[in-house]
Amino acid sequence: MEAIRPVRRTLLRDRAYEAIRDAIVGGELEPGAVVRDAELAGRLGLSRAPVREAFSRLVDEGLLESKPQSYTRVTELVAADVRDAAAVVGAMHELATRVGVPRLPAEGVRAMRAANERFAAAVGAGDVDAALRADDDLHDVLVHAAGNRAAAATIARHTPLIRRLERRRFGESGCRSAGLHEQLIGACADGDVDEAVRVTAEIWRTLTDLADGD
Known part of the structure; x- marks a missing residue:
């Protein structure tokens, strides 16, 4: 026993x-x-x-x-708090992307593609929970590849605050994100670090825009 x-x-x-x-x-x-x-x-x-x-x-x-x-x-959902959280989380994802892309194995790219397929299907079905899980799975590939525990902990701490807004504005954010994900995956597959970082920054600017419109 x-x-x-x-x-x-x-x-x-x-x-x-x-x-x-x-x-x-x-x-x-x-x-x-x-x-x-x-x-x-x-x-x-x-x-x-x-x-x-x-x-x-x-x-x-x-x-x-x-x-x-x-x-x-x-707490109430306060746009300024979400903007602050998105700025911090976005910066950590940009760091993870810059460090993670050169370390990303082929199976990592495949995992990102599979996650984005799940994401797009969930968006199409209006399944918010499945879409957010798939979104996390996709970005976590790069976070894990980067291996920066401080960045990972910061992302985990502040992402839930952002998710509250994403759920409320799901229809506006989901469709555009799928296309940006495709661009990110393409850059990762090509090993183009600068392009991958640029797209990652655009993904998080999209979330900041949602907060501004709330």
């Missing part, structure tokens, strides 16, 4: 964080909704401690706001 060990506290904290984050990004927990640690702990089958830790992390990342002894609630 050596394989059956107590689940580490950090894993419970991460489980709570991911579940609550996804509920906020997906709209199950709407902007302005008050969240209570006891209620969410019961729904997640956890104690209150890891939920409180998740709350603290989500406050730090801008998805929750808290007033001591008063409330913890989902």
